[in-house]
Amino acid sequence: MQVFHWYKVSGLALGAVLFASAPIAAQSAAKAPREKPPIDYSILHAQVILDSLGFSPGIVDGREGQSLTAALKAFQSTRGIQTSGKLDRATLGALHEYRARRPVTRVTLDPAMLQGPYVNPIPKEPEKQAELPSLGYTRPLEKLAEMFHTTPEVLVELNPGGGAIQPGATFVFPNVLPTSRDYAGDLKPEWRQTLTDLNVEARQPTGDHIVVDKSEKVLKVFDADDRLVAQFSATMGSQHDPLPIGAWKINVIDTNPKFHYNPDLFWDAKKDDEKAMLPPGPNGPVGVVWLDLSKEHYGIHGTPEPQNIARTQSHGCIRLTNWDAARLALMVKPGTEAVFQE
Known part of the structure; x- marks a missing residue:
């Protein structure tokens, strides 16, 4: 090289x-x-x-x-x-x-x-x-x-x-x-702490729509003129839980989310596992951000294992590093279109 x-x-x-x-x-x-x-x-x-x-x-x-x-x-x-x-x-x-x-x-x-x-x-x-x-x-x-x-x-x-x-x-x-930490005045305090900890700059480009590309193993953010303004490596789906190809929307953006563990939704759950509400935190299953999708039970979220992004499989959701998930949360809003393609 x-x-x-x-x-x-x-x-x-x-x-x-x-x-x-x-x-x-x-x-x-x-x-x-x-x-x-x-x-x-x-x-x-x-x-x-x-x-x-x-x-x-x-x-x-x-x-x-x-x-x-x-x-x-x-x-x-x-x-x-x-x-x-x-x-x-x-x-x-x-x-x-x-x-x-x-x-x-x-x-x-x-x-x-x-x-x-x-x-x-x-x-x-x-x-x-x-x-x-x-x-x-x-x-x-x-x-x-x-x-x-x-x-x-x-x-x-x-x-x-x-x-x-x-x-x-x-x-x-x-x-x-980041070169600036001038967060928006209406940013919730719990968001501000998460983003400060991850050193995410608040003034990000505005995403009009996103594309999750299975073949490239990336999530792309496009503006209203269909120009690529950001891209993040991503883990998406598996043989047991394939990526749901199609057009969806982001419903809710939840920072520092709790996680509803339901063993019925995980093919590899242990037989004696029971439903549980896991507390929030960067080492939780969905990391620091959960972007809920219009496809039930699916979302875009962070991970406690950034070294595995795009190198392992998921239970169908789209995983980003915690810092990329936090950054994406500043680029999009509820209603943003999310296209998943092969």
């Missing part, structure tokens, strides 16, 4: 930053991560720019993958460039305009960024989850990773060593912070 020369992480001693409120091993997942190539800061720079423009590359991790390919194709299509899905010369030229947004940024943590509630461990059984006050983040590192559109493992890579996650500490993150 062509080297992406224009990122320049000026003045950042990435290897010298400490990161952990306990040893890193205690903050990371119990399972050892699979071997991956090192972070490529030229790719990271492209991901950050694409994310800021509304063409979500999925997890911002400085590595190639199908979500980045889909994001590049969307960006290329809006710029009249051949849709190669690669960082070719023409695409680099088009991205050059946005090079002022650097790939990483240093951020000093404040108390709000580290505020819980935290729930650890989260039980697997729905009936036990229903007893919890929330399905919040399990630890500060998980919250910070989602806030900056990445994973705990990537944050550890960006900040090797040991240290303390605490107010006043400064660490390196992907530079996905």
